[in-house]
Amino acid sequence: MAAPLKIAIAGLGTVGAGVIKLIDANRDLIARRAGRAVQVVAVSARDRNRDRGVDLSRFQWVENTVDLADVDADVIVELIGGSEGTALTLAERAMANGKAFVTANKAMIAHHGLALAQTAEAKGVALKYEAAVAGGIPVIKGLREGAAANAIERVYGILNGTCNYILTTMEAEGRSFDDVLADAQALGYAEADPSFDVDGIDAAHKLSILASLSFGTRIDFGAVVTTGIRQVLAGDIAQAKALGYRVRLVGRAENGEGGLLQSVQPCLVPVTHPLAHVAGAMNAVVAEGNFVGRLFFEGRGAGEGPTASAVVADLIDIARGELGPAFAMPVSALADPGHADAGARVGAFYLRFTVADRPGVLAEITAAMRDANVSIESLIQRGEAPDGGVLLVMTTHACPERQVTAALKALDGAAFMVGAPMLMPILDM
């Protein structure tokens, strides 16, 4: 058997400790599958003395995390997080030193993945990030290799477990966003500052990575149209249910004639669609290939075990000598994505207005719809809104999104409007 693959780990939070636990627990199995032992040799973290449930005395302790780049190791595993700072410096220094680099850092890959991949190519080392998207689900490998024979037409999914937990709990218990978020924070499912999750930024990081892999285009995180779930009301979920849909935060990317279109938005998902059955903190990804058809992957999207599973899968690949390009092809071969016009995307929509309870409101709204050439499929006027007024819900027939936004613009500032309207696409995939 070949010499052990020597690993140094930066960051010993839940995931870092999980990687050590996994390597301890499955040591023999990993050696059989990797063809050699995978051995942690050095670690670095902020606090040396915190009890993490693992014995660190076996490993070299490195005080200054970026100095891990210089230890005698084959691979540096980065589990610190943050798109800049220590994580990025460590990545650059480690690869410059000829070491492979494995990370779970979706923000850093979304912002600097291409530059890092170029460094990896120049130095002939591996850059891997299976854990950065959808936790334990091997979706990076599934797209990069499993579906590699296909032109991928669309890729979409539920990419943030915190949002899915909040939405499915709101659905099951009929409670408000704020109420469920507070519980989720108390239980540790959501951060004290939840904005990265609930505003859709985390899902947008992941989507931009999936889009690059799927379409062979350069990562374009800045172009992801992102809306979070703060504006979703329990009433929206109830109305969607009555119409045969569930509300999910869906990241989706399509590479059409006009270029790449990437969005993260709460959407209405038909109950017959596999994404409608993704509950709690699970993640799921759908890829549609021109030969394979629809592939669906589901699993746990975060947490110690699933994330460690993805990190160690990357390590086993590296141990086996699998050093392919980070984005399936050299960075120079990635195409420049054009920017498609989101307004041109055709689909049906869910619209919810919170309006004053007085005569004539419905006539004004339907007139605005007619003027913008939006055809209404169903209309429900029901129930009191949380901020006073009445909830008025409608679904449209399929039309270009710009027609719906034009109607909303025409209604903007109308005296009867109690709160901002809510627009959600109806997933037709």
Added chain:
Amino acid sequence: MAAPLKIAIAGLGTVGAGVIKLIDANRDLIARRAGRAVQVVAVSARDRNRDRGVDLSRFQWVENTVDLADVDADVIVELIGGSEGTALTLAERAMANGKAFVTANKAMIAHHGLALAQTAEAKGVALKYEAAVAGGIPVIKGLREGAAANAIERVYGILNGTCNYILTTMEAEGRSFDDVLADAQALGYAEADPSFDVDGIDAAHKLSILASLSFGTRIDFGAVVTTGIRQVLAGDIAQAKALGYRVRLVGRAENGEGGLLQSVQPCLVPVTHPLAHVAGAMNAVVAEGNFVGRLFFEGRGAGEGPTASAVVADLIDIARGELGPAFAMPVSALADPGHADAGARVGAFYLRFTVADRPGVLAEITAAMRDANVSIESLIQRGEAPDGGVLLVMTTHACPERQVTAALKALDGAAFMVGAPMLMPILDM
């Protein structure tokens, strides 16, 4: 860019022609992902003149299929089928000649996969078979690499699209097995001789391959306990539905203390389980790892496009130099699976009796259950059976399977029994 990867294809049925169509359609994309062109150079099939919708004049035609092993190609792709004969001879000769070998042949891998893998190791060539299990779903790669960090505790799924099509059509339309099978044959979804599919043999081939990859054990196809779906009545599906279950042909493998247990059987799947939502000819695989938890993969399990997608994914891997061992580790590292006693497997069961409609029958059956220590959870006596008599359905509490089979044995030959009883496990996974 490196020299093209030269391919020779044996067998030009639906899948063989599909591989050529895919390589034609996605040529540039494949070259970008593979780092080199993938180029068909030679083909062989029974009938040179049949119209397959692809231009064969570009390729060397080889009259005697096994002679493909000697053409100037890097990889031989075998799409003939059959566990012995031409396919096997070609595999051995191709690898003996130092060529990589890619196949969609589940029967050959189930029967001869280990011997072929040893030849591949000895010759230092790749042996790949992604298309052999679950069509376009990259589940071989998912288990061999994606979940490689985990000890897999159970692997199970819906592995035969024909059976799933028949069962879900019976469910949707309330029709009998024979009736739906005849339709499926007319539509080309089932073979004229459907026994490989409906008797569970095809699913058993695939399960034995998944078990080896999941547990790091030698393939043991002969030990798969296999029951097909011929005995499933429309009434079973209706009763199962009333109880909150759907009937699916489930292949499942567990590697417990007593050894490996592999079975292919119609099972009751709770409607809340992802497998209950797998409809029509789709396939799905669930793997449970000790760190990642439950992974779920779904997609099209057969047909031209999905199977070609899996074959070409293997070709791209080979083009990229990914030549790892066929069963994730060298054959010598695979453990010998013990045989667990299926009778010891604990679970709840569905039982259906077709009995004469006279007093005392229920007392005799429930007495036999009591004597075998089987506790009944629910009992429904309802409706006429197709062969006369009455359908009597019960579900048990969890108990070792041998207690239920003992009760059935005690009832064997009872005068009131109109037909053979039907026993289906209730999936508790």
